[in-house]
Amino acid sequence: MGRPVAIIGVGQTKHGRRMDVSYPDLVREAVLRVFEDTGLTPNDIDGVVSGTMPSMMEGVALTHFYFADAMQAVGKPIMKTETCGSTGVSIAHTAFYWVSSGMADIVLAVGHEKMNEGDSQATMTTVCEPFYQRHFVAGAPGAFSMQSRVWMDNFGIPEDKVRDAAAYISKTHHDSAFDNPYAHVKLRVTIDDVKNSKIITYPIRLLDVCPNSDGACAVIFASEEAVRKLGRKKVAWVKGIGFRGEEYYFGDSDKAVWQSAIQAAKEAYDQAGINDPRKDLDVAEVYNPFTFQEMMFYECFGFCGFGEAPDLVLKGTFARGGQLPCDPSGGTLCTNPIGATGLIRVAEAALQVMDKAGDHQIPGSKMALGHAMGGADQFNGVMIVGSEL
Amino acid sequence: MAKEFKTLLTEIKLPYELAYGATWTRFFEGMKEKKIYGTKCSRCGRILVPARTFCPRCFVDTDEWVEVSPQGTVLTWSYANYRYFGMPMDPPFISALIKLDGADVGFLHIVAGFDLDDFDVVRQTVKTGMRVKAVWEDERKGHIMDIRHFEPL
Numbered sequence: 001m002g003r004p005v006a007i008i009g010v011g012q013t014k015h016g017r018r019m020d021v022s023y024p025d026l027v028r029e030a031v032l033r034v035f036e037d038t039g040l041t042p043n044d045i046d047g048v049v050s051g052t053m054p055s056m057m058e059g060v061a062l063t064h065f066y067f068a069d070a071m072q073a074v075g076k077p078i079m080k081t082e083t084c085g086s087t088g089v090s091i092a093h094t095a096f097y098w099v100s101s102g103m104a105d106i107v108l109a110v111g112h113e114k115m116n117e118g119d120s121q122a123t124m125t126t127v128c129e130p131f132y133q134r135h136f137v138a139g140a141p142g143a144f145s146m147q148s149r150v151w152m153d154n155f156g157i158p159e160d161k162v163r164d165a166a167a168y169i170s171k172t173h174h175d176s177a178f179d180n181p182y183a184h185v186k187l188r189v190t191i192d193d194v195k196n197s198k199i200i201t202y203p204i205r206l207l208d209v210c211p212n213s214d215g216a217c218a219v220i221f222a223s224e225e226a227v228r229k230l231g232r233k234k235v236a237w238v239k240g241i242g243f244r245g246e247e248y249y250f251g252d253s254d255k256a257v258w259q260s261a262i263q264a265a266k267e268a269y270d271q272a273g274i275n276d277p278r279k280d281l282d283v284a285e286v287y288n289p290f291t292f293q294e295m296m297f298y299e300c301f302g303f304c305g306f307g308e309a310p311d312l313v314l315k316g317t318f319a320r321g322g323q324l325p326c327d328p329s330g331g332t333l334c335t336n337p338i339g340a341t342g343l344i345r346v347a348e349a350a351l352q353v354m355d356k357a358g359d360h361q362i363p364g365s366k367m368a369l370g371h372a373m374g375g376a377d378q379f380n381g382v383m384i385v386g387s388e389l
Numbered sequence: 390m391a392k393e394f395k396t397l398l399t400e401i402k403l404p405y406e407l408a409y410g411a412t413w414t415r416f417f418e419g420m421k422e423k424k425i426y427g428t429k430c431s432r433c434g435r436i437l438v439p440a441r442t443f444c445p446r447c448f449v450d451t452d453e454w455v456e457v458s459p460q461g462t463v464l465t466w467s468y469a470n471y472r473y474f475g476m477p478m479d480p481p482f483i484s485a486l487i488k489l490d491g492a493d494v495g496f497l498h499i500v501a502g503f504d505l506d507d508f509d510v511v512r513q514t515v516k517t518g519m520r521v522k523a524v525w526e527d528e529r530k531g532h533i534m535d536i537r538h539f540e541p542l
Contacts, residue, residue, distance in 0.1 A: 020394055059401050121473035131413060132439060132533050135477045136484045136497040138469040145467035146486055153465070153517045199508065201484075202468035247445045251464075251486050251495025252437075 001271055002100035004224040004389055006235035007350040009038030015184040015215030015335045017116050023058060027112045028070040030216035030340075034108070038220050040230075042072035045220075046104035049079045049094045051087040051111055052339030056123040058114050071110050071218075084127055084374030085140075085287070086243075087111060088217070088342020089381030092370070093241055095221040096383070100238075105226045111340035112216035120212050120338075127375055133250060141201040141209060141290065143376045147255040148203065148292035154256035155307030159203065165310035166291035167194035170207050170333065172319050173288070177330030179359035184213040184335040194291075203292065210289040215337030217344045224389070236350035236385035239367065240274070242267030243381040250376055260380040261300035261373070268382040269302075272367070277302045278317075278324050281384075282365040283352045285345040287372040288331045297371065298326070301382075320362070328352075328360040342372025346383045353387040415454070416440040420535040423525050427492050429453040435493040458490035459523035460542065466500060466515055468508070481505045487521060487539060498523075498533075502540030514541060 011033025018026055027050075035041060048064075048071050055061040064073070064080040071078075077098075083090040088111040095109035121139030128134040137143045152162050171191055177183035189207055197206040227235055242264035247253050265277070274280040286301070288294035295309035303324055304312050312318065318326040327333070329348045332341050349368035351357040357365075366387045373380050409417060412428070416439050419426045427436040428451035430444035436455050437444065444451050466485040482505065486495035500521060504510045521539035529535035 019396060056401075059399065119474040121471075122475050125473070125475075130407070131409065131417075133497055135533055136499060138467065138476075138482075138484045139471075139473055141471070142467050142469050142484050146465045146484060149465040149467065149517060150486075199468065199470045201470065202508075202511075204467075249445070249494065250497055252445060255465075 003102060005096050005099045005221055005238045006224070006227050007219055007238070007346070007385060008222045008227060008230070008232050008235050009034050009220045010347040010351055011035070011037055011218040012182040012344065012347065013216045015182055015213045015337055018114065018214035019116065023060070023112070023114050023117070024067055024070040026114060026214060027067045027110060027216045030112070030218040031071055031108070031110060034218035034220055040106070040220065044106055045072070045076060045108045046106050047077035047098055048073035048108045048110065049081055049091050049098070050109070051081040051091045052113055053084060053087065054082070054123055054126060056118065056126055057120065058117045063112070067110070067112070071108065077104070083379050083381070085289070085338055086342050086372040086374030086379040086381045087339045088344060089346060089370065089372040089383055090243065091343050092219065092346045092383050093243060093381060095219070096238055096241060099221050099223050105223045107221045109219045109221060109343060110216060111343035113337035113339040114214040115212035115337060116214050133376070137250070137376055138201055141204050143250065144290045144293050145201040145204045147377055148290070148296070151256040151296050157307050157310055161310045162292065162295070163195060163203065164191070165295060165313040166208055167191045168313055169291040169294055170194040173327055173330050173333045176320065176328050176360055177334035180329045181358070182335070183330045184215070185211050204290055208291040210332050210336035211334070213335050213337040215335065215340050217340040217347050219343055219347050219350070234354045234356065236353045236387070237389050238383060239386040240268035240271030240384040241382065243379070246378045248378065255377060257306065258296060258300045258377070260378070261297060264380040264382045265301040268384045272384045272386070274367070274384070278304065281324055281367050281369050283328060283349070283362040284324060284326045284369040285329065285331065285348045285371065286326050286369070287342065287345055288327055288333050289336055291333065294326070301369070325362050328357070328362055342370070342381065345372055346370035346385070349383070350385050353385050410442065412440050412442040417531040417533070420533070421529045421531045423459070423529070425457050425459055425489060425523070427455050427457050429455050436491060437494055438489055438492040438496050455491065457492045461487040461489035461496065461521060463500065463515070463517055463519045463521060464488050464495050465517060468511055483511070483515060485539065498536060499538045500540070501538035
């Protein structure tokens with residue numbers, strides 16, 4: 001690790017179907033909020049990094065050019081970072097690198113997406129080449145459903161148990177979203193509602209799947225020197241980061257013992273000095289566009305052993321009052337403007353350790369994990385933040 | 390009453406001509422002859438399907454061509470029951486990862502050949518570990534869908 005870096009403020013739009021605003025105006029909404037939150041102005045910013053999903057999502061390429069004004073990036077270093085679903089965490093990593101390396105003292109990171117303006121699954125399928133894989137992945141839900149089945153079979157977890165645990169996750173996250181003013185889907189669902197909802201890509205059903213959201217998130221990263229100079233007390237120090245990629249072909253690697261997720265978390269844990277994540281972390285914002293996959297992340301991140309997640313989910317270990325609350329914001333399951341989503345996970349983790357998460361605050365949080373996954377199971381990125389330097 | 394704001398309906402259509410390269414030209418030409426080819430890595434010994442120019446792990450050229458079986462075992466599957474723009478085939482369909490006999494990696498394709506509209510039939514028919522075989526199109530174009538689908542053995 002280079003020099004210490006802290007998150008000093010967060011701004012989010014109200015996420016949802018936002019046909020009331022143009023895309024640049026949506027981005028500006030988040031940027032205005034982070035300036036409001038931090039009391040900084042564009043003059044204080046040394047560089048801007050932003051990112052989205054592939055440009056086919058909204059049909060405008062190189063959106064950091066389109067949003068240069070909305071992000072007040074004119075005359076500053078500006079960069080776009082794009083790693084599909086993990087874009088938001090990659091943006092956070094990029095901002096971290098700039099500050100940690102000493103190249104900048106204060107960096108604005110912005111993630112954004114307007115998924116309702118295009119066709120999200122058609123866009124995501126273009127991540128696969130058209131000779132072979134594009135025919136069969138069936139969008140993100142198809143690839144992740146196949147992965148979930150490998151996991152169930154590999155560890156001999158009865159499908160009924162996984163189904164019950166996934167429904168429990170869906171119900172509790174949907175309930176949590178009511179405590180998050182920025183969340184998209186606000187819907188009371190029962191376990192039976194989830195289990196009886198329409199099949200999307202079996203075993204995944206509609207209420208196991210995230211929505212298409214429009215939204216943006218802005219986060220300001222600052223050096224230790226800048227934090228001192230600004231006199232900030234409540235900040236979220238970046239304690240560890242990790243990112244890993246997988247081989248391209250879906251059939252080449254083990255999808256149950258998911259190396260990119262395992263190694264990304266391990267790298268971040270080693271930096272943060274975390275040995276027992278279930279004990280050492282106070283809260284985790286795990287990227288969970290699909291309920292089934294969320295349980296795989298618990299296992300790959302060492303929150304529990306392989307094959308154990310469904311039992312622990314059903315015991316409430318990862319619920320709001322449990323040993324390691326996961327996604328108290330309602331998570332990606334309830335809000336998914338993809339280019340922003342990973343940054344929202346980091347922002348929510350930061351809000352928790354800054355004791356600023358409002359109605360979904362996990363009391364006393366000192367160490368929190370933010371995570372995102374991208375590509376056809378190909379990328380995993382983690383950022384751990386803590387209340388102490 | 391909420392104010393309605395205007396939207397612009399627009400589209401982008403772009404033509405592309407993508408090169409298969411030597412390896413995939415040979416692989417897809419093989420499909421015309423009802424042959425599924427892999428290439429073997431001289432270092433780790435894995436047979437990779439579809440054929441590859443190089444082994445992703447050893448980063449060495451894989452120039453030993455091996456024909457693998459059109460039969461295999463389902464490693465995992467999913468029943469797709471939703472639609473998006475430009476979807477390559479109409480739902481419902483079953484995506485599957487199939488370990489072809491003689492190959493060391495999973496091969497993506499679809500499983501069909503029974504009533505896909507009746508989910509009870511699907512649930513009773515399709516299992517991880519089931520044996521399947523390729524059903525070829527009569528007219529083959531050197532394309533991944535020259536295999537119409539895999540059906541239960």
